[in-house]
Amino acid sequence: MRSDTITAPLLIRPTRRDSLSRIAALIRHNAIMLLREPGPLISRTVMPLGFDIILRPLDVATQGAARGTEQAVTGSVVMFSLLAAYIVGSGILTERIWGTWGRMRATVVHPVELLAGKAIPALVALAVQQFIVLGFGVLVQGMSVAEPLLLVVAVLAWTLALLGIGAMLGVLSRTISEMSAAFDIGGIALSGLGGTVVPLSVLPHWVRATAPISPGYWALAAMRGAIQGSTTGTLTASLALVAFAAGAGAVAWLGIVRGVARSTKM
Numbered sequence: 001m002r003s004d005t006i007t008a009p010l011l012i013r014p015t016r017r018d019s020l021s022r023i024a025a026l027i028r029h030n031a032i033m034l035l036r037e038p039g040p041l042i043s044r045t046v047m048p049l050g051f052d053i054i055l056r057p058l059d060v061a062t063q064g065a066a067r068g069t070e071q072a073v074t075g076s077v078v079m080f081s082l083l084a085a086y087i088v089g090s091g092i093l094t095e096r097i098w099g100t101w102g103r104m105r106a107t108v109v110h111p112v113e114l115l116a117g118k119a120i121p122a123l124v125a126l127a128v129q130q131f132i133v134l135g136f137g138v139l140v141q142g143m144s145v146a147e148p149l150l151l152v153v154a155v156l157a158w159t160l161a162l163l164g165i166g167a168m169l170g171v172l173s174r175t176i177s178e179m180s181a182a183f184d185i186g187g188i189a190l191s192g193l194g195g196t197v198v199p200l201s202v203l204p205h206w207v208r209a210t211a212p213i214s215p216g217y218w219a220l221a222a223m224r225g226a227i228q229g230s231t232t233g234t235l236t237a238s239l240a241l242v243a244f245a246a247g248a249g250a251v252a253w254l255g256i257v258r259g260v261a262r263s264t265k266m
Contacts, residue, residue, distance in 0.1 A: 022109055026117020030091060034121050040087055045129045048080035049136055055197075056141065063199070066144065070227055073137030075196035077130050078219045081162060083187040084129055088122045088166025089179050097176075115252060118170075119163045126159045134223075146229030154222035157238035157245075161215050164248030171255035190214040215244045 034041070052072045060068030134151070137143040145151055173179035191197070193207060194216025200208050211217045218240040225233030 019110070019113060023113050023116050023120075026109075026113065027120050030118055031121040033091065033094075034087070034125060040090070041084065041125050041129065044080050044084035044087075045132055048076035048129075048133045051080065052076040052133065052137065052141075065142075069137060069141050069143045070224060071199060073134060073141065073143055074220055074223045074227070075191075077133045077223065078158070078194065078216050079187070079191040079196040080133075081126060081130050081158065081219075082165075082191055082216055083183060084126055085162040085166035085169075085187075086180070086183045087125065088118065088163055089168075089170030089173065089183065090176070091118055091122065092167060092170030093173055093176060093179055112253070114256065115167055115249070118167065122166065123159055123163055126162055127155060130155050130159070143227070145227050147226045147231065147234070150226035150229075150231060150234045151223060153238055154219070154226050154234055157222060157241040158215075158219040160245035161219070161241040161248070164245035164252065165215070167252040168248040168255070171252045190216045193217070194220055196220065215241060218244070 052075075055075070056069060056072035058068075059071045062068065063071060134143075134155070138145060169179055169182050173182060191214075193211055194214040195203070195211060196216055200211055200217075218237045222234050222237035222241060225231075225235075225237060
């Protein structure tokens, strides 16, 4: 006997495995893009080494061997890793210019998955960049690190902050030149305000008072805390960096959800 009952289509809900598969595909895609254009990462790895070599004699002469080397190495790491966050932003903006960002947003890919796919390859690249410069300071310049594990924590917290800042500017910027100006001017300003080039103790009072608004200030505090063996100092500064990462990441996520990334200027 024929049945006239119409069976409703089965609604298949996405699973966690589906989400992980999409993130893995995005990670592979973005890692390939990063490796095919390694110039920005190479330049931002070589430049801090040169900056460190040039500034270290002056820092040693004014602060002593241990503190001077620490100032030169950590200052170079923070300044040029902040500038290297451009890699994250440019990866997002390039996709927007190509039109692939909008096409991915039209699929089932969640904004968090998009950001994760961009962030993880960049996290590895930025962490490697920092450890190369820090390793140069330890192996070649004789910098002593009291708590190596705390230094790893500090670098990871700073890298998360860089990812958040890079993603935020990549989502909110409307053109490559606009984003470049934001990174160049903002990077130098925040680095200088944080005390990367000149110790805060010799800067004007108003600079020392406003320095904590710079994520570079907390990055230096976290790294120097690990180098000097201060667990409390490193963890406090690392938590501040995680807060910067969360705030910037939230802005980037809201920008994606609300369609800010779809600029009419491109």
